[in-house]
Every structure is written in C-alpha cells, then in structure tokens.
Amino acid sequence: MYQFIAGLPKVELHLHIEGSLEPELMFQLAKRNNIDIPYASPDEVRAAYDFSNLQSFLDIYYQGAQVLITERDFYDLTWAYMLRCKTDNVLHAELFFDPQTHTSRGVDFDLVMKGICGALAAAEIELGISSQLILCFLRHLDEASAFDTLNQAQAWKQQIVAVGLDSSELGHPPEKFARVFATARQQGYLTVAHAGEEGPSSNIIDALDILQVSRIDHGVRCVDDPQLVTRLIDEQIHLTVCPLSNTKLKVFASMEQHNIVDLLYKGVSVGVNSDDPAYFGGYMNDNFNALANAHPLTYEQLAKFTSNAIDASFCNAQRKYELQQQLQVYLDKQ
Numbered sequence: 001m002y003q004f005i006a007g008l009p010k011v012e013l014h015l016h017i018e019g020s021l022e023p024e025l026m027f028q029l030a031k032r033n034n035i036d037i038p039y040a041s042p043d044e045v046r047a048a049y050d051f052s053n054l055q056s057f058l059d060i061y062y063q064g065a066q067v068l069i070t071e072r073d074f075y076d077l078t079w080a081y082m083l084r085c086k087t088d089n090v091l092h093a094e095l096f097f098d099p100q101t102h103t104s105r106g107v108d109f110d111l112v113m114k115g116i117c118g119a120l121a122a123a124e125i126e127l128g129i130s131s132q133l134i135l136c137f138l139r140h141l142d143e144a145s146a147f148d149t150l151n152q153a154q155a156w157k158q159q160i161v162a163v164g165l166d167s168s169e170l171g172h173p174p175e176k177f178a179r180v181f182a183t184a185r186q187q188g189y190l191t192v193a194h195a196g197e198e199g200p201s202s203n204i205i206d207a208l209d210i211l212q213v214s215r216i217d218h219g220v221r222c223v224d225d226p227q228l229v230t231r232l233i234d235e236q237i238h239l240t241v242c243p244l245s246n247t248k249l250k251v252f253a254s255m256e257q258h259n260i261v262d263l264l265y266k267g268v269s270v271g272v273n274s275d276d277p278a279y280f281g282g283y284m285n286d287n288f289n290a291l292a293n294a295h296p297l298t299y300e301q302l303a304k305f306t307s308n309a310i311d312a313s314f315c316n317a318q319r320k321y322e323l324q325q326q327l328q329v330y331l332d333k334q
C-alpha cells in the first residue's frame with residue numbers, strides 16, 4: 001500500500017505556503033534576518049506544535065511567518081515545498097498565500113509575489129510541476145483590509161487564479177466578505193473559501209450562495225446537514241479535505257473517526273491535501289498513508305481522490321486531460 005501511494009500521481013489543492021515552513025528553515029531565516037525566535041532549536045519548535053483547536057495553531061503559525069522578510073525567503077520557502085511535491089509525486093499544486101500576514105509587518109506585497117512566483121516558474125521548468133496561486137484574505141481582519149489587499153493584487157492578476165478565505169472561522173462568517181468577493185469575481189477571479197472546518201455547516205451554504213465559491217476548503221462539517229450533503233453530491237462541489245490537519249486540530253478525535261471515506265462512499269467529490277504540512281506532521285504521502293492506515297481503502301478509491309482533485313482543479317482542459325491520463329497509466333500498471 002505504501003508503495004502504491006508513493007507512486008500514485010497526486011494533485012494538491014489545499015496548501016498554505018506559509019504552513020510549509022519547516023522549523024529548520026525557520027531557524028535559518030531567523031539567523032539570516034536577525035530575528036529573535038522564542039525557541040532554542042528546531043526540535044524545541046516542533047515540541048511546541050501541540051494544538052487544541054484551530055486558534056491555538058494559528059497563533060503559532062502567524063508567529064512563525066515573521067521570519068519571512070526578503071524575496072529570497074519567499075523563494076526558498078516555495079522552492080522547498082515544490083521539492084517536496086516532487087518527492088511525493090504531486091504533479092500539480094494550487095497554493096494559498098496570506099498577503100496580510102506579511103504586509104501588516106511592513107513586508108511589500110510585490111516582494112512576496114516575486115519570491116513565490118519565481119520559485120513556481122522554476123518548478124514548472126526544472127521539476128515539471130504545474131501550479132496556480134490563490135490569494136487568501138484573513139477573515140479575522142476587516143473588510144477594508146481585504147479590499148486593500150485586493151487592490152494590491154491588481155498588478156499581479158495574471159499570476160493569481162482565485163481568491164480564498166482562511167484564518168479563524170468561528171465568529172467570522174462568509175457574509176463578512178460578500179462585497180470583497182463580489183468585486184473579486186467582477187475582476188475575473190475564481191473564488192474558494194475555508195468553511196465547515198470548525199464552523200457550522202451553514203458556513204458551507206453561505207460560501208456557496210453568497211461567495212459563489214467553486215469549491216470548499218475542508219467542508220467536513222457538511223454531515224451535520226443531510227440536505228447539504230445531497231446538494232454537494234448533486235452539484236459535484238469538491239471538498240479539499242486535510243486529514244492530518246483535522247486530527248491535529250481536534251476536528252476529529254482520531255483518524256479512524258475522520259469522515260472523508262464515508263463522504264467518498266456517498267459520492268461527494270473529496271480530495272486529500274496537507275494544509276500546513278510543516279505543522280501537522282506531513283505532506284501528501286503522509287496524509288494518504290495516515291488515511292490508509294486507519295481505513296480500508298482500495299487502489300481505485302485512493303486514485304479517486306486524485307481524479308476528483310484533477311476535475312476540481314483550476315487547470316485548463318488540456319492539463320486536466322494530461323493529468324487524468326497519467327493517473328490512468330499508473331492504475332493500468334498495477
């Protein structure tokens with residue numbers, strides 16, 4: 001099974017680039033930029049990664065991002081993630097980035113974009129991995145800050161396929177960003193949103209109806225509303241599910257209790273993703289392996305996660321076709 005998973009072509013649609021900052025790189029960048037961090041070693045950083053809920057993680061995640069200062073930092077961060085994609089046979093990745101985490105510290109929006117886009121372009125050429133970039137608004141900040149961020153993205157519209165919504169879900173429902181998302185859609189962006197991770201299933205409905213998202217990030221609380229599950233199946237709305245994240249943040253008490261396999265059986269379009277792999281104990285292969293350890297899954301079911309993600313990706317039709325072909329070739333070889 002591990003061997004099958006290792007070779008399985010994969011597509012990642014839910015990855016926060018700031019969440020791929022490994023403690024070793026955090027230390028290296030802290031040194032390079034003369035920034036004090038409250039830990040003595042990378043191991044000490046890892047020991048602090050014991051989360052009780054989403055907020056307890058976010059507090060540490062925003063603190064960690066403070067070592068990211070220069071264009072080279074963002075390049076190195078992104079390149080390290082793309083190398084992990086290569087190792088895990090991820091053929092296509094759609095990355096979230098949180099500009100407000102950086103601009104609020106005086107780090108220039110354009111510098112962030114240059115660093116990330118430089119590494120993504122290099123990965124396409126040198127590693128053959130295609131990618132897209134999704135700008136996320138931090139939902140704990142206000143509408144004005146989101147509009148300001150959307151304006152700063154104007155010059156980079158060609159490099160950003162969609163806008164998304166992340167950070168603290170409780171107390172910050174989708175409707176808070178209705179006008180920002182409407183403007184973004186008018187400007188030609190696709191939309192996605194974190195919903196139904198810790199927050200209620202009604203956030204999923206509001207993300208679909210108010211923000212008009214193309215897919216839902218997490219969405220696992222949909223099961224609280226059977227009518228919504230039927231809608232997700234009928235409309236084939238994709239959920240970018242993150243198994244290790246959900247167990248680390250206590251959305252589920254254990255991997256055995258995770259509902260992704262139930263959702264797959266029901267006919268919901270679900271995929272497997274790593275969310276913040278440096279914080280949650282693993283990249284794509286680790287997420288697939290953790291699931292396969294806890295649930296009986298056939299090769300076909302594991303491949304269906306990839307196939308669903310290809311269909312829900314923001315690639316053009318030609319690239320989707322190529323990815324489905326590569327998946328089929330792999331399955332035919334088994």
Ligand code: ADE
Binds near residue numbers: 167
């Ligand atoms: N930002 C980074 N990871 C996140 C998650 N799992 N939920 C909400 N916001 C996030």
Ligand code: ZN
Binds near residue numbers: 014016166194217275
């Ligand atoms: Zn996320």
